[in-house]
Amino acid sequence: MSDIYEALVEIVGKDYVSNQKEERYFYGRDPGLMKPHEPDYVVMPRTTEEIQEIVRLANKEKTPVVPKGAGLSLTGLVIPQKGGIVLDMKRMERILELNEKARYVIVEGGTTHGVLKSYLQKHYPSLRHSMPDSPPIATVVANAVIHGQGRLTQQRGFNSDMVSGLEVVLPTGEICRIGSCSVSPYWFSKGPPLPDLTGLFLGWFGTTGIITKLGLKLYPCKKIRDVMLFLTDRAELVPDIMLKLGHTEMMEDIVVSTQPIPLRFKGNFFILVFMTGDSDEEIEFKRKMAWDTLWEYFDSRDGGFVSITPDMKTPMMAMPSKDTTRFADVRKGGGFEYSGPIAPVEKYPDFVKKLEELASNYNLSYASAARVIDGGHCMMFSFSYTFNRADPDEMDRAKKALDEAAEFSLDQGGVIWKPNIDEQKMMMARMDPNTLRLMGKIKELLDPNGIMNPGNWEAK
C-alpha cells in the first residue's frame, strides 16, 4: 500500500478509500464520449475538514484532486485526466439550513437535486428551486459549477445565478466563505454589495477549489402547474416565438424540441410552455396570454397550440424530464452526448440546420432541446446525438459530429456550455488574450501546484 493510500485511510477511514481496480474503472469514465482515464485513488469524505486534509495531502504529494458530484456532465469533466485522487462528494449530502423568510437553503457539497426537491415538497411546499433535467442524483453544487439550467432558468437565469453563498476549500487548503455569509450569519447573497467572488469558482469545473457548502435561492412554489404545447414547422419563426412568450413574463419555462422520431415529431418544432399559478383563474389568464401573444402564427396557420391529453401531459410535466434518459438509449447501448452552446435565440434556425446536416453526414440519430434563458437573453441549444457504446465506429462518428457542432457554434458566436477539454481548448484559442492571461493568473494564484482537476481550463 502506498503512503497516499494510508494517509487517506487516516483521514476518512478505510471504508471510504479505494485504490482497487473496480472503483478506479468506474471513476475513470462517464456516459459521454471522452476517453476514460483512471484515478489512483477514490475517496469519499464526510466533512469539510476531511476535504481540507485531503487537499493538504495532495499538495504535499503533488497529486491531482478531482472533486466529483454525480458525474453526469457527459463531457468528461470529472474524468481524472492525470490520475490522482477522485474526491466523491456523495457522503456530504445534508441540507444544513433553510431560511424561509429570506428564501434560501444551505446544502452540503454532495446534496442532490432529488433530495432537495423531496425535502422542499415535504417541509416547505410553498418553496421550490430550479430543478434541472438531469437525473435527480445530479448534485446542486456540480450543477451550479457547470452553470446548469433548470425549470426556473427562463425566469431567473442560469442555476448558478441562483447561488446565494459558498463555502470553499481552496486548493491550498484554506476554508473560505464567499458572499454575504463571509460577514453575516445569513446566506442571502453570493456577492452584492460585496465583490462577487463566486466567479472564482463557478464555471471552473473544480480547478480553483472544492465547494463544500452552497447557499441556493428558493422561489415561490405555486399550487398549480400546467403546460401548453405549441407547434410550428418553420424554424425561422422559433426565435420570435421564444421572445414573444418571454415578453409576457408569465411563463415558468420555455423549451423547444425537435427530432425526427417517433414519427409524430417529424417536421415540427415542439414548443413546451410551462406556467404556474395559485388559482385556476391565474392559470387561465396565463393560458390566454400565451394564446394571444402567438395569435398571429395561429392566424397564418404557421403554428398552433395542440390540445394535450392527460396521458401526454404527465411525461411533459415530470421534473426532471425523463425524455433525455429515454433518448440516451434510442440506439441501445446507452450512449448519449450533446454539445450545448449558449447563444442568442436568433441562432436557432441556423443551429437546427447544422444539427440535421451533421446527423445526415455522420449517419446518426439526433434530437435537440433548446431552453430559453433569462427571458430571452440567450438560449441553450443542444446538438444531441445518441450512439451504441458497443459500436466504436458509431462513437467515433458521434464525436466528430459533436466536435464539428462545437466549432460551428463558436463560429456563430455561441459559447459552449460545460465544454469537454477539446472544446475548452477551442474556446481558449479564440479567447481575448488578456482574458486568457487573467484566467491563468487566477489559476496560478489559487492553485500554485496545479493539483486541481488538471487538464481542465489550462489557461496557459
Place this chain on the structure above:
Amino acid sequence: MLGLKFDKTKCSDCKPVSCLVKCQYMDLDRDRARIEWQKIVNGEDSFVLEACTTCYACEEYCPLGNHPFYLIVERQEEKGILPSPRPIITMWINQCEPVGRFMVGMVQEKALSFCFLPAFNLLVGGKLFEDIAWSSIFGQEFFCNAVYLHYARMSVIKERLPRIIENIEKQGIKELVCLHDECYGTFTSLAPAYGIEVPFKPVHYYEYLYDKLKEYKDVIKQLNVKVAYQRNCSVRLAPDTDHFVDDIFGLIGVDRVEREYDRENALCCAEVIRMAKGYELADDLQKRNIDDMVKAGADYCVFNCPACWDSLAEKVARRGIKPIHMIEICKLAIGEKPALEV
C-alpha cells in the same frame, strides 16, 4: 382514386338545406344556405369552407344521406384550406401513419377494436368482456383514420382506409366490435360513401353492451341516477346508434336528463375546435355544455369517446358532476368498479 358517391340532384331538389341551416356555428337562412351550398357543390369558393368547425353535424342533419360533410372536406382539401394550423395537421398525419406498430390479441372471428386509443386497455375488463377481451386489435395498422375529416385530408383517409380494412380482414375477423364509434362510423358511413368494401360486420359497442347487459339482467342493480350524455362528433356519422343509449339507460335505471345540448343539438367536446378556431369559441362551447348539464341536474356525465373524456372529464368533475364512460356505468350496474378516473 376513390370518389365520393355524391348526388348533386338531391341537393338541387332539397328544400330544407338542413346541412347549413341547422349548423350551430353559422347563422344562415334557407336562401343564403342554398346559395352557399350550391357554390360548394359546384366547386366554387364559399365562406362556409373556411368557417366550418368540422363538427361533423351536417352529416346527421342531411335528410337525404348525401354526405354534405364529406363534400365539404373534399372541397377544403381541393382549395388548400387549412381547418387547423398546418403543423398540427402534419403531426396528426405522422402520428397515425401505419408503420408496423400494433398489438394483436388472440383474435377470433369476433374481435374488439381498440382503435388507436390506449384508454380502452383500462375500460375493457370484467364480466361484460370476459369472453372477448383477449380477442382484440390495437394500433395504427387498425386505426380508422376518420380523424382526418377534421383536417381536410380526405386524401389520407382514401389512401389509408383500404389498407386498414385489409389489415383487419387479414386477422380473420368476421365481426368487429368497435369500441370507438368513429371506427364504426368509418366502416358504416365513410367507407360506403367512397365505395370501399368492408368485408366484415362492424358492430357498435353500444349494441354489444346492450346485448351483454340483457344476459346479466338478473344481476343488474338499478342505478337510479340522472345523467347528462356527452354526444361526440363521430356519432354524427352513425346517428342510428343513438337509440342504444336510451336502451342501455333503460336497462340499468338511468335517467338521461332532458337538456338543450343533447341529441341532434349536442355540443362536441370542443378540443378540435380549440385547435382550429382558438380558445374563445372552445371555452364558450365547453362552458355552455357543462352549464347545461348542471342546470339539468345531472349526477353523472356519461362519455362515449375517450377523447371527449380527456377534454371534459376534469372540467365536469370540478362542477360537481361525476364523469364516467358508458362502459363503466354498465359495469357499475352489474356491481363492478370503474377503472377510469379523473
